[in-house]
Amino acid sequence: MNRIAMLLATVTFLSLQFHPGAWAQEKYPERPVQAILPYSPGGPGDLTPRLLSDFMTKQLGQPVVPLNKPGSGGFIAGGYVAAAKPDGYTIGMFANTQAAPEVLAKFRPASYSSKDLVPAVNFSGWLVTLTVRADSPFKSFKEFVEYAKSNPGKLRFGHPGVGNRYWIAGMALADELGIKMKEIPFNSEGEYLTALLGGHIDVSVMTYGGSAREHILAKTLRVLCVFEEKRIEELPDVPTVKELGHQSTYGDLFIGIFAPKGTSPGIISRLADATTKVIENPEFVQGMKRLNMPIKYMNTKDFESFISKDSALVTKFLKEKGYI
Amino acid sequence: MEFLQHLQYAFKIGLDPMNLLAAFMGCVFGTLVGVLPGLGPSASIALLLPVTYYFTPVQAIIMLSGIYYGAQYGGSTTSILVNIPGEASSVVTCLDGYQMARKGRAGPALGISAFGSFIGGTVSIIVLMCLAPPLARMALRFGPPEMFSVMFFGFTMIIYLAKGSMIKSLMMAMLGLLFGCIGTDLFGGGIRYTLGIPQLTDGLDMVQVSMGLFGISEVLLILEEEDLGKKDIQRTRMRELLPSRQDWKDSAKPIARASILGSFLGTLPGGGPTISSFISYAIEKRLSKHPERFGTGEIAGVAGPETANNAACGGAFVPLLTLGIPTTVVMAVLLGGFMIKGVTPGPFLITKSPEIFWGVVGSMYFGNVMLLVLNLPLIGIWVRILKIPYAILFSLIFLFCLVGSYILNNNRTDVLIMVTFGVIGYLMKKFEYPAAPLILALILGPQFEKYLGQSLIMGEGSPVIFFSRPISSILLIVAILLLVSPLLLRWGREQRSRLSEESGDDLA
Numbered sequence: 001m002n003r004i005a006m007l008l009a010t011v012t013f014l015s016l017q018f019h020p021g022a023w024a025q026e027k028y029p030e031r032p033v034q035a036i037l038p039y040s041p042g043g044p045g046d047l048t049p050r051l052l053s054d055f056m057t058k059q060l061g062q063p064v065v066p067l068n069k070p071g072s073g074g075f076i077a078g079g080y081v082a083a084a085k086p087d088g089y090t091i092g093m094f095a096n097t098q099a100a101p102e103v104l105a106k107f108r109p110a111s112y113s114s115k116d117l118v119p120a121v122n123f124s125g126w127l128v129t130l131t132v133r134a135d136s137p138f139k140s141f142k143e144f145v146e147y148a149k150s151n152p153g154k155l156r157f158g159h160p161g162v163g164n165r166y167w168i169a170g171m172a173l174a175d176e177l178g179i180k181m182k183e184i185p186f187n188s189e190g191e192y193l194t195a196l197l198g199g200h201i202d203v204s205v206m207t208y209g210g211s212a213r214e215h216i217l218a219k220t221l222r223v224l225c226v227f228e229e230k231r232i233e234e235l236p237d238v239p240t241v242k243e244l245g246h247q248s249t250y251g252d253l254f255i256g257i258f259a260p261k262g263t264s265p266g267i268i269s270r271l272a273d274a275t276t277k278v279i280e281n282p283e284f285v286q287g288m289k290r291l292n293m294p295i296k297y298m299n300t301k302d303f304e305s306f307i308s309k310d311s312a313l314v315t316k317f318l319k320e321k322g323y324i
Numbered sequence: 325m326e327f328l329q330h331l332q333y334a335f336k337i338g339l340d341p342m343n344l345l346a347a348f349m350g351c352v353f354g355t356l357v358g359v360l361p362g363l364g365p366s367a368s369i370a371l372l373l374p375v376t377y378y379f380t381p382v383q384a385i386i387m388l389s390g391i392y393y394g395a396q397y398g399g400s401t402t403s404i405l406v407n408i409p410g411e412a413s414s415v416v417t418c419l420d421g422y423q424m425a426r427k428g429r430a431g432p433a434l435g436i437s438a439f440g441s442f443i444g445g446t447v448s449i450i451v452l453m454c455l456a457p458p459l460a461r462m463a464l465r466f467g468p469p470e471m472f473s474v475m476f477f478g479f480t481m482i483i484y485l486a487k488g489s490m491i492k493s494l495m496m497a498m499l500g501l502l503f504g505c506i507g508t509d510l511f512g513g514g515i516r517y518t519l520g521i522p523q524l525t526d527g528l529d530m531v532q533v534s535m536g537l538f539g540i541s542e543v544l545l546i547l548e549e550e551d552l553g554k555k556d557i558q559r560t561r562m563r564e565l566l567p568s569r570q571d572w573k574d575s576a577k578p579i580a581r582a583s584i585l586g587s588f589l590g591t592l593p594g595g596g597p598t599i600s601s602f603i604s605y606a607i608e609k610r611l612s613k614h615p616e617r618f619g620t621g622e623i624a625g626v627a628g629p630e631t632a633n634n635a636a637c638g639g640a641f642v643p644l645l646t647l648g649i650p651t652t653v654v655m656a657v658l659l660g661g662f663m664i665k666g667v668t669p670g671p672f673l674i675t676k677s678p679e680i681f682w683g684v685v686g687s688m689y690f691g692n693v694m695l696l697v698l699n700l701p702l703i704g705i706w707v708r709i710l711k712i713p714y715a716i717l718f719s720l721i722f723l724f725c726l727v728g729s730y731i732l733n734n735n736r737t738d739v740l741i742m743v744t745f746g747v748i749g750y751l752m753k754k755f756e757y758p759a760a761p762l763i764l765a766l767i768l769g770p771q772f773e774k775y776l777g778q779s780l781i782m783g784e785g786s787p788v789i790f791f792s793r794p795i796s797s798i799l800l801i802v803a804i805l806l807l808v809s810p811l812l813l814r815w816g817r818e819q820r821s822r823l824s825e826e827s828g829d830d831l832a
Binding site: 040071109190210214 | 366369370373464465466467468508510511512513514515520522523525526593643647648649650653656657658659660661663664666668669670671672673733734735774777778781782784
C-alpha cells in the first residue's frame with residue numbers, strides 16, 4: 001500500500017474519532033461487543049454465557065459475540081479482557097476463579113489480578129453438590145460423616161484438581177467435619193463422574209447439571225447435601241450445608257460479566273441494566289431451564305462486595321491449610 | 325427380534341429426508357474439515373453450534389455427529405498425499421500411506437482407506453446398537469489402575485512404530501515423554517516447563533504439535549528442492565485408482581481386527597480414534613508376515629489404522645449416549661450440542677428420547693454409506709492434487725496450517741508453538757529421527773502419569789493395586805509378555821540350535 005493511501009486512511013480514521021457519537025455513552029454499544037469465554041466450547045460454562053449473549057444482543061441492539069479463549073483455568077481469557085481497551089467492546093463472562101486469580105497465584109500465575117477487572121453484574125452460577133453412588137452404604141449425610149470419622153483415610157474423594165473451587169469446597173467441608181479422605185485428582189468433572197459411576201471413587205463434589213443431573217434423577221447417584229444458600233428446587237429432600245450446621249459455603253460459584261479496569265461506570269451500568277432485563281425475560285428463563293443452569297443475580301455493588309469477601313475467605317482457607 | 329425392531333425404527337428415522345440432508349451436510353463438512361490440516365472436528369462442531377439453532381434436536385445431532393466421523397474419513401487424504409495428517413488420528417496413516425503415494429499407489433491407499441473406514445464405522449454402529457449398555461458398563465470398570473495398564477500396553481506398542489534405528493525411536497519416545505511433562509502437575513498443582521508462557525499451562529496441544537512436526541516440517545523440507553514451480557510429488561506414473569485384489573487380500577484381516585479393536589477402544593476414556601489407530605498399526609506390524617515392509621508402503625499399515633479410527637468414533641458414542649460421558653474433547657463439544665437442544669444424554673436417553681438414540685444410530689449407517697460414495701469418486705480428484713507444483717501446493721498447505729492452528733483457541737501463541745515444532749520436525753527429518761514414537765509418547769505420557777498417580781493414591785502408595793484387579797493385571801501381564809517375547813524366542817532358538825549342534829556332533 002503506498003504512502004498516500006496510508007495517510008488518507010489515517011486522516012479518515014482520526015477524523016472519525018471526533019464524531020460526536022464516539023464518546024456518547026448513552027449510545028453504547030455502537031458496534032458488536034466481544035464476550036470472552038474462559039472455557040472450551042460445549043460445556044455448561046460455555047453454553048450459559050452463549051445463551052446470555054444471544055439475549056443481550058436483542059437487548060443492546062448490537063451483536064454480543066462470544067469468543068472462546070480457553071486455557072490455564074480461564075486465566076488466559078481473564079488476562080485478555082484485563083489487557084483490552086476499556087471501551088466496553090471487550091467483556092468477559094467469568095467465574096470466581098477468573099475474577100480473582102491472585103488467590104491461586106502459587107498454583108498458576110496469571111498476567112492480571114482482580115484489580116484489573118471491573119465486575120458489572122452476575123447472572124448465573126453452578127449448583128454444587130456432594131454426591132455418592134446410589135448403591136453406596138451412605139444413605140444420608142450423617143451416615144457418610146460417621147463412616148468417614150471411623151475410617152479415616154479410607155474414602156476416595158474425587159476432585160478436578162488442587163486449587164479448583166470444587167476441591168476447595170470439598171476440602172473445607174472435610175476440614176470442618178474433621179474427616180480425612182484420599183484425595184484423587186482428575187482432569188475434568190466428566191472424568192470423575194465416570195470414576196464415581198464405576199466405583200473407583202466413593203464421593204465427589206459434582207455440578208448439579210448436565211450428565212450428572214441425569215444420573216441423579218435416574219437414581220444411579222445420590223446427593224448428600226448441596227453447597228447452596230437454599231435447597232435446590234428439584235432436590236427438595238436434600239439439605240444444604242448451612243442446614244447441616246456447617247459454615248462452608250465455598251461452593252458459592254457465580255458466572256458474571258466483567259470489563260477491563262477503567263471502563264466507564266456508564267457502560268458498566270448499561271451492561272448491568274441490560275442483563276437485569278434479560279433475566280426477567282421468560283424465554284431466557286426457559287432457555288436456562290433447558291440447560292439446567294440456575295439464574296443467580298447480583299447487581300454491580302453486591303457483586304463487587306461478594307467477590308472481595310469470597311476471595312478473602314478462600315485465601316484465608318488456603319493459607320491456613322498451608323497450600324499457599 | 326427386538327434387535328430387528330430397533331433396526332427398523334433406526335432406519336425409519338435415518339431415512340427421513342430432512343435427517344438425510346442433515347447427515348449429508350455433516351458428512352460433507354466433516355470430510356472437508358478432516359482434509360484440511362488444523363481445522364479439526366471439535367473446532368468445526370463448535371463453530372456450527374449456532375447454526376443448529378434452526379434444526380430440530382434430532383437433525384442437529386445427526387449433523388454434528390456426521391462432522392465427527394466424516395472428519396475421520398477425510399483426515400487420511402492429506403496423510404497419504406502429502407505426508408501431513410489432517411487429524412491426530414491420521415498420523416499413523418502417514419507412515420505407509422505416503423510411501424504408497426510416492427510409489428504411484430495413492431489411489432489404492434485412498435481407496436482402502438475409504439472402504440476400511442466404511443467397514444470400521446459400520447461394525448462399530450452394529451456394536452453400538454447391540455451392545456451399548458453392557459459395553460458402557462464394562463467401560464465403567466476401567467478405573468485408573470485399568471487405564472494405567474492400557475497405557476502401559478500402549479507404550480510397549482511404540483516399539484512397533486520404529487522405522488529403522490530402534491535407538492532413535494526410543495530417543496524420540498523419551499523426548500515425547502519429556503514434552504508431555506509440560507503443563508500443570510495434576511498432583512501438586514504446580515506448573516512445569518512452561519517457560520512462563522500461559523498457553524502452555526495446560527500442556528502441548530496435539531493439533532499444534534502434529535501439524536508442526538509433520539506439516540510445517542514437510543513444507544520446510546520441500547523448500548530445499550529446486551524447480552518448485554514445476555516439480556510435483558508424483559514421482560512414478562499413477563498405476564491404478566482402486567485397490568487391487570491382492571490389496572484386498574492383504575487388508576481383509578487387518579480391517580477385521582481393527583474394526584473390533586476400534587469399537588472397543590473407543591468406549592474407553594481418552595481412548596478415541598488416535599490411540600486406536602496407533603495400536604492397530606502396531607498390531608498389524610506385529611502380526612504381519614512381512615513386518616520389515618511396514619514403513620515402505622505396506623497396505624495393511626493403512627487399512628488397519630484407518631478402519632480403527634472410524635470404529636473408535638462409533639465406540640465413543642457408547643459412553644456418550646448411554647451415560648452422558650464424553651471420552652474425548654470432541655465428544656464433549658458434541659455433548660454441548662446435545663445440551664443446547666435441550667437433550668441431556670444419560671441413563672434416560674434410550675428410554676426417554678429413543679428417537680435421538682436410534683436416530684443417531686440409524687443416520688450413522690447412512691452417513692457412512694454417503695461418505696463412501698462421496699470419497700470414492702473424490703479419489704480421482706485428490707490424486708490430481710499430486711500434480712500441482714510444489715510451490716503452489718505447499719504454500720496453500722502452509723496457509724491452512726497457520727489458520728488452523730490459530731482457529732483452535734483464537735490464540736497467536738499456538739501458531740508459534742506449531743512453527744517451533746515445525747523446525748524441530750524438519751531437523752528430525754533431516755537426521756532421520758522418526759516422529760511417530762514422539763507423538764505416541766506425547767499422547768500417552770501425561771495420561772500414563774495421571775493414571776499412575778491416581779492408582780497409587782487409591783492403593784495408598786502400593787503398586788499391588790495393579791495386580792489385585794483382574795482387568796489391570798491381565799493387561800499388564802500381556803504387555804510384559806509382548807515385551808519379553810522376542811527375547812524368549814531368541815533364547816529358545818539359541819537353545820535349540822545349540823542342542824542340534826550337539827546332537828549333530830554325536831551323529832558325526
